[in-house]
Amino acid sequence: MGSMVSFKCSSCKWESDMFDLGVGMVSYNNPIPRLREELNLFECVKCGLFSARHCDDPTETKRRFQCSKCRGKMVYFDFENLNKKPCINCGKKTLFEYMAGCWD
Numbered sequence: 073m074g075s076m077v078s079f080k081c082s083s084c085k086w087e088s089d090m091f092d093l094g095v096g097m098v099s100y101n102n103p104i105p106r107l108r109e110e111l112n113l114f115e116c117v118k119c120g121l122f123s124a125r126h127c128d129d130p131t132e133t134k135r136r137f138q139c140s141k142c143r144g145k146m147v148y149f150d151f152e153n154l155n156k157k158p159c160i161n162c163g164k165k166t167l168f169e170y171m172a173g174c175w176d
Contacts, residue, residue, distance in 0.1 A: 074111075076173040079122065079154075086161035090172060091124045113151075118144030120160045 074094025080087045095110045112130040115122050116139035123146060125137050130148035137146035149157075151169065158165050 074175055075171060077113075078170045078172065079167050080170050081159040081162060081164070081166050082168060083164045083166040084159060084162040086159055087170075088122050088160075091122065093124060113149045114146040115149045115157075116142060116144045116146055118142050120158070122149065 074092060076090055076092055078088050078090045091111075091113060093111050093113055110126070110128055111124045112127050113122060114125050114130070114137055119139060119142045121139055121141050123137075123140065125146065127133050127135065127137075138144070139146055154167060154169060155165065157167050159167055
């Protein structure tokens with residue numbers, strides 16, 4: 073199961089990259105263990121950048137992820153807290169999730 077999501081700001085029209093989250097059949101049968109892991113969404117605590125990372129259980133992992141932009145610490149992004157997340161561009165709390173696709 074997986075989905076393709078991006079985030080948009082209703083104030084300044086900023087839009088994030090598209091992220092493929094979850095796992096698909098290609099990932100499931102991959103011989104490389106790291107690529108069999110599920111893709112989850114993380115955010116940088118310094119700059120707020122979103123990024124998808126391979127991780128089976130993001131709430132229990134001991135792995136440390138770094139932001140590709142500022143090298144800050146990446147933490148698991150819980151979609152329930154989306155209304156509390158300020159926009160990276162304008163700082164207003166007007167982000168919303170745009171789902172482009174969903175598959176089983």
